[in-house]
Amino acid sequence: MISTDDLHGMLEKHFPGDDIEVQDMTGTSDHFDVHVVSERFSGLSLIEQHKLIHAACKEHMGGAIHALKIKTQTP
Numbered sequence: 001m002i003s004t005d006d007l008h009g010m011l012e013k014h015f016p017g018d019d020i021e022v023q024d025m026t027g028t029s030d031h032f033d034v035h036v037v038s039e040r041f042s043g044l045s046l047i048e049q050h051k052l053i054h055a056a057c058k059e060h061m062g063g064a065i066h067a068l069k070i071k072t073q074t075p
Helices: 004-014 046-056
Strands: 019-024 031-037 067-073
Touching: 004 019, 004 031, 004 046, 046 067
Parallel strands: 031 067
Antiparallel strands: 019 031
């Protein structure tokens, strides 16, 4: 299991200073809703943006993180 704070910390390492929101969708600490607003997404396709999010938490994907709903935006 992973906490929302843990997941937020992982994303913060890859997106320092950017706006990051993490919510536990089911209360079971394995289904998360993530919203990241970052300049890093400028010029990237939605798939490329989501790959950056997956890369930030890859060690827990398919394990502690069962589902990840992602929303990405540029400022």
